[in-house]
Amino acid sequence: MDMLLKLAELYHTDLLGVVYGRGSAQKKMRRFQIAALVTFLVPLLLTLMHSCLILFANTCFPVAGDMLITEATRPLIETRLAVIGAWELLEGLAQAASFAGCILLAVLLPGLTPLPSMKHSLLFLLAFLLGGIAVTLPFSAFDPCYSRADYMLILLHTFLPVVLLWIGLVGMGLFKSLCKKRQGPLSP
Secondary structure, three states, X not given: OHXXXXXXXXXXXXXXXHHHOOOHHHHHHHHHHHHHHHHHHHHHHHXXXXXXXXXXXXXXXXXXXXXXXXXXXXXXXXXXXXXXXXHHHHHHHHHHHHHHHHHHHHHHXXXXXXXOOHHHHHHHHHHHHHHHHHOOHHHHHOOOOOOHHXXXXXXXXXXXXXXXXXXXXXXXXXXXXXXXXXXXXXXX
């Protein structure tokens, strides 16, 4: 019986889940893991596309600050403005995907038993940050016009909801551990 209880704890499920197959706790954990993966990948993919468009615009359609608008330069400027509109759209979509994914994870989080460990949540936070840096920083090295800060500004908007979710997870974990201590046996 003890071995079954240890297996249930290991697989994040209840005793019935171990004996009869996938339990409700495992299903909730699986949904949470899929939502976390989507929340991780979609904003990073959109950020990668955003970085590609910035580099493309600044390499193929460079416009100097003192360039006059003439009939010869008008197509170049109009094309550049169209590409800028596309990269701003991607930036907004990345922000929205990060925010919506974190809201979804925050809704799924209270139903999980046990909560994701501090180690896993810190790894997710670090992976999201490093992934964001990996899809922005290399492009800024080859950009003749924009600096690293221009590329990494999108990370401020996509990383903030993830940090707030992590703070909520830590608070929830502390609250649950305090509740367990209060319900435990009183020691003199």
